[in-house]
Amino acid sequence: MVSVQDVSITYRTTFERRPTMKDALLRFGRGQRAVREVHAVRDVSFDVAQGTVLGIVGSNGAGKSTLVRAVAGILPPTAGRIEVRGKVSTLLALGVGFNGNMSGQENVMLGGLAAGYTREEILARYDEIADFADLGDFIEMPMRTYSSGMYSRLAFAVAVHMDPDILLVDEALSAGDAKFKERAAAKMKELVGQSRTMFLVSHALSSIQELCNDSIWLNKGELMMRGAPTDVVKEYTKFVKVERNALTLEDV
Amino acid sequence: MSNPRTVPQDDYLGEFHVYAPHKAGLPPLRTYFHELWRRREFAVEMSRAQVRASNANTVFGIFWNILNPVLLASVYFLLVVVLSRGAARESWYFSYIVAGLFSFYFVARSMSGGASSVTSAGRIIMNTAFPRLLLPLSAVSISFRRFLPTLLVYAAIAFATGTGIPPTAVLAIPMLLLIVMFATGMAMLLATVQVYFRDTKSFLPYVTRIWLYTSPVLYPITFYDRLPEALQVVARLNPLYSLVGGWSDLLVRGELIPASMWISAALWSVGVLVVGALVFISRERDFAVRL
Ligand SMILES: Nc1ncnc2c1ncn2[C@@H]1O[C@H](COP(=O)(O)OP(=O)(O)OP(=O)(O)O)[C@@H](O)[C@H]1O
Numbered sequence: 031m032v033s034v035q036d037v038s039i040t041y042r043t044t045f046e047r048r049p050t051m052k053d054a055l056l057r058f059g060r061g062q063r064a065v066r067e068v069h070a071v072r073d074v075s076f077d078v079a080q081g082t083v084l085g086i087v088g089s090n091g092a093g094k095s096t097l098v099r100a101v102a103g104i105l106p107p108t109a110g111r112i113e114v115r116g117k118v119s120t121l122l123a124l125g126v127g128f129n130g131n132m133s134g135q136e137n138v139m140l141g142g143l144a145a146g147y148t149r150e151e152i153l154a155r156y157d158e159i160a161d162f163a164d165l166g167d168f169i170e171m172p173m174r175t176y177s178s179g180m181y182s183r184l185a186f187a188v189a190v191h192m193d194p195d196i197l198l199v200d201e202a203l204s205a206g207d208a209k210f211k212e213r214a215a216a217k218m219k220e221l222v223g224q225s226r227t228m229f230l231v232s233h234a235l236s237s238i239q240e241l242c243n244d245s246i247w248l249n250k251g252e253l254m255m256r257g258a259p260t261d262v263v264k265e266y267t268k269f270v271k272v273e274r275n276a277l278t279l280e281d282v
Numbered sequence: 283m284s285n286p287r288t289v290p291q292d293d294y295l296g297e298f299h300v301y302a303p304h305k306a307g308l309p310p311l312r313t314y315f316h317e318l319w320r321r322r323e324f325a326v327e328m329s330r331a332q333v334r335a336s337n338a339n340t341v342f343g344i345f346w347n348i349l350n351p352v353l354l355a356s357v358y359f360l361l362v363v364v365l366s367r368g369a370a371r372e373s374w375y376f377s378y379i380v381a382g383l384f385s386f387y388f389v390a391r392s393m394s395g396g397a398s399s400v401t402s403a404g405r406i407i408m409n410t411a412f413p414r415l416l417l418p419l420s421a422v423s424i425s426f427r428r429f430l431p432t433l434l435v436y437a438a439i440a441f442a443t444g445t446g447i448p449p450t451a452v453l454a455i456p457m458l459l460l461i462v463m464f465a466t467g468m469a470m471l472l473a474t475v476q477v478y479f480r481d482t483k484s485f486l487p488y489v490t491r492i493w494l495y496t497s498p499v500l501y502p503i504t505f506y507d508r509l510p511e512a513l514q515v516v517a518r519l520n521p522l523y524s525l526v527g528g529w530s531d532l533l534v535r536g537e538l539i540p541a542s543m544w545i546s547a548a549l550w551s552v553g554v555l556v557v558g559a560l561v562f563i564s565r566e567r568d569f570a571v572r573l
């Protein structure tokens with residue numbers, strides 16, 4: 031269903047806080063170039079079959095989010111090829127594509143339309159989304175008034191209700207409260223039960239082991255290991271030499 | 283999901299996506315525009331939401347939207363009448379300034395809205411895959427929504443001042459289309475430049491101001507005949523000379539414009555639109571890593 035073939039992704043960025051013409055001219059005057067390359071993903075290949083719940087583990091900066099964004103079609107690979115069959119819904123770090131000046135309701139509509147759903151499809155799901163996010167009146171308020179937990183609740187609700195063939199989840203619930211985490215975990219299990227294809231990026235190794243039936247481990251952009259979640263988690267924890275218990279959080 | 287699948291089996295579902303490095307910087311354009319067209323509702327919803335956010339749908343908001351350009355036109359009218367010591371006394375003169383300003387501000391707003399369309403879109407760029415061209419297009423549609431009601435204001439002014447609407451105004455419609463194309467191209471170009479140079483938007487007001495004074499908005503195009511020969515050539519190269527100048531001539535003065543003006547207007551608008559779209563599309567996959 032998803033096939034990642036020899037994919038490398040390189041960021042080319044200027045390490046200025048805010049690129050401006052003034053700085054560019056000044057730099058040009060000094061003959062400098064401020065572009066730096068970050069090889070976020072290096073030559074990674076794997077295939078994922080329909081119904082796989084793939085856990086992705088790795089330390090900070092390992093390239094997990096980058097890889098998931100590439101599968102979602104947001105970042106084009108620098109080299110290699112990614113094939114995806116089916117409709118993708120993303121639940122990436124820090125919310126869906128929300129605009130702070132618009133209400134939650136408007137954002138749900140705009141995000142859905144941008145993702146290629148029709149107005150009717152979104153309206154048909156809207157009540158479920160609002161119910162699941164359970165934000166009360168805040169759904170009508172500008173999103174800049176939301177707390178980060180409220181943000182991620184709405185993002186989670188949108189992603190899981192958009193009925194995708196492939197759901198990409200990148201550290202979705204780090205900010206939700208205990209009650210919501212429980213509900214979200216239940217929802218995730220329900221989705222897993224429907225043999226839907228999922229990518230799950232998480233630092234919560236226990237939930238990787240609990241939910242996933244396959245997993246990969248990335249380190250500094252390279253694919254270190256592919257295999258059963260228990261084995262991968264075991265190797266990964268051995269590698270980073272941290273106590274398993276210290277990482278066993280309830281995040282999804 | 284407990285509810286049955288409601289997504290129709292269109293070409294998007296069950297679709298086969300391939301992501302590979304784009305050759306020559308451009309994605310497959312057919313698919314790109316197909317995907318773009320499918321999302322046209324986004325632009326509509328975006329402008330609706332923005333209008334709501336800026337209170338432009340309240341009574342006072344609408345009133346302000348109309349009053350603001352009229353006041354502006356009055357200020358410029360007085361200024362020009364004073365500067366020219368009352369020489370500009372043709373009856374159509376006030377209408378002329380109003381018509382020119384309204385169309386000029388449509389272009390200017392598309393430019394400033396377009397410039398910030400990508401950089402202010404926030405996380406939607408990072409987290410959703412969609413043709414980014416939607417963002418500057420939405421900006422243009424927002425400024426067009428603000429432009430349309432001003433046409434009614436113009437009509438009211440034209441009748442009140444006795445200018446009326448001449449028959450040539452029919453030809454102002456294709457000219458408006460060209461203006462929209464031009465504005466769209468500029469919005470795309472500026473959106474791209476703004477991603478790389480975040481101070482673009484702060485230069486924009488000055489550029490717009492200078493452009494206003496060098497375009498036939500506050501003075502009719504006949505004014506150009508009085509310029510020295512060399513300057514005339516340069517002044518007529520200004521895209522707004524044929525676009526806004528032609529628009530006002532057709533709509534206000536009721537004069538047919540020469541074919542050369544049509545050609546120059548068409549070349550400018552098509553050229554800027556195509557170049558803007560290509561520049562934007564070829565750079566847009568870079569946006570996600572630069573915000
Ligand atoms: N927009 C960007 N511009 C430049 N470099 C980036 C950008 N985003 C990420 N990187 C770099 O790419 C590498 C991989 O980042 P990525 O976000 O994929 O890591 P991650 O595995 O998701 O980490 P985390 O566990 O912290 O979420 C890092 O070295 C990071 O510095």
Ligand SMILES: [Mg+2]
Pocket residue numbers: 094095096123200
């Ligand atoms: Mg990450």
